[in-house]
Amino acid sequence: MTPAPGKRRNLARLATAAVLVISAGALFAEARELRRVAQGAQARVPATDDLEVLQLRPNFYLIAGAGGHIAVQVGDDGVVVVDAGSASRAGAVVAAIRRLTPRPIRYVINTSADADHVGGNEALSKAGQTLFTSGDFLGGAASILAAEDVLKRMGAPTGKPSPFPAGAWPTETFDQPRKYMYLNGEGIEVLRQPAAHTDGDVMVFFRRSDVVVAGDILDTTRFPVIDRARGGSINGEIAALNRLVDLAIPSVPIVSREAGTLVIPGHGRVCDQVDVVEYRDMVTIVRDRVRDAIGGGMSLAQITASAPARGYARRYGSDSGPWTTNDFVEAVYHSLMQESR
Numbered sequence: 648m649t650p651a652p653g654k655r656r657n658l659a660r661l662a663t664a665a666v667l668v669i670s671a672g673a674l675f676a677e678a679r680e681l682r683r684v685a686q687g688a689q690a691r692v693p694a695t696d697d698l699e700v701l702q703l704r705p706n707f708y709l710i711a712g713a714g715g716h717i718a719v720q721v722g723d724d725g726v727v728v729v730d731a732g733s734a735s736r737a738g739a740v741v742a743a744i745r746r747l748t749p750r751p752i753r754y755v756i757n758t759s760a761d762a763d764h765v766g767g768n769e770a771l772s773k774a775g776q777t778l779f780t781s782g783d784f785l786g787g788a789a790s791i792l793a794a795e796d797v798l799k800r801m802g803a804p805t806g807k808p809s810p811f812p813a814g815a816w817p818t819e820t821f822d823q824p825r826k827y828m829y830l831n832g833e834g835i836e837v838l839r840q841p842a843a844h845t846d847g848d849v850m851v852f853f854r855r856s857d858v859v860v861a862g863d864i865l866d867t868t869r870f871p872v873i874d875r876a877r878g879g880s881i882n883g884e885i886a887a888l889n890r891l892v893d894l895a896i897p898s899v900p901i902v903s904r905e906a907g908t909l910v911i912p913g914h915g916r917v918c919d920q921v922d923v924v925e926y927r928d929m930v931t932i933v934r935d936r937v938r939d940a941i942g943g944g945m946s947l948a949q950i951t952a953s954a955p956a957r958g959y960a961r962r963y964g965s966d967s968g969p970w971t972t973n974d975f976v977e978a979v980y981h982s983l984m985q986e987s988r
């Protein structure tokens with residue numbers, strides 16, 4: 648049964664999105680509130696079908712609740728999307744983007760090969776349309792851009808089935824430190840951060856919007872995931888956080904404005920430069936404690952028992968789940984031991 652258009656619209660809205668629109672002028676006054684809302688989105692139970700759409704800039708949105716955060720830049724050229732969320736939420740994400748603009752998705756940029764960031768690649772790409780009309784071997788779908796290592800992770804490892812369908816694989820890869828584009832009236836820098844969260848990390852800097860999309864290099868809900876099995880390292884992670892601090896400009900000298908560069912984490916609340924500095928300092932302090940303990944001849948068991956994440960475990964740590972405090976400490980330990988060899 649098909650409900651009347653108006654009713655269907657209301658149902659769709661109820662089913663998929665609480666759309667929160669904050670005008671550009673009110674943005675800075677609302678910054679605290681906005682962060683609170685983003686944090687609230689993270690706290691949602693994943694089983695609910697809601698997405699949260701936040702307008703961060705006149706032409707820039709954040710979609711939360713589909714896995715990793717999804718950034719959406721909108722303009723005359725079409726839509727540039729950073730990360731695609733989980734495969735299971737891709738239909739709802741496409742619908743949410745369509746409510747923002749009738750223009751086609753042109754690019755999907757991946758910040759890593761994590762399933763909750765690339766799972767929606769195929770659906771978003773197919774819902775879009777390439778900017779390039781000649782040599783149309785993609786069947787007209789939007790380009791999927793990522794570091795070369797992301798394709799290696801997503802493609803078929805020798806003798807094993809591919810973890811992702813070929814339609815989700817990056818169509819355009821790069822290995823140089825920086826790739827750039829100019830779309831929708833602004834420069835877009837895609838910045839490689841090798842060996843941080845994984846070996847395929849990028850951060851995406853939208854220069855006029857003044858937004859950096861950090862991927863899981865920054866995760867305000869927990870200690871950063873140092874995925875050593877996929878090429879992550881603690882010192883690469885700290886290097887990436889330092890670069891993020893350098894890219895972002897805080898609201899100085901007029902701090903009361905709460906203006907400044909916005910940094911979108913892979914998960915959690917939208918940050919400003921001061922937030923990233925705090926997170927960077929926290930990660931660096933834990934790394935230094937583990938390094939000093941290794942220097943003092945302590946074993947991993949002794950180091951874990953000494954609780955090098957003390958002072959931060961309550962906010963970022965966990966005793967259970969996929970990334971516990973001990974998982975983080977062990978990753979820091981093994982990463983440092985590997986580098987010292």
Ligand SMILES: [Zn+2]
Binds near residue numbers: 863913914
């Ligand atoms: Zn993630």
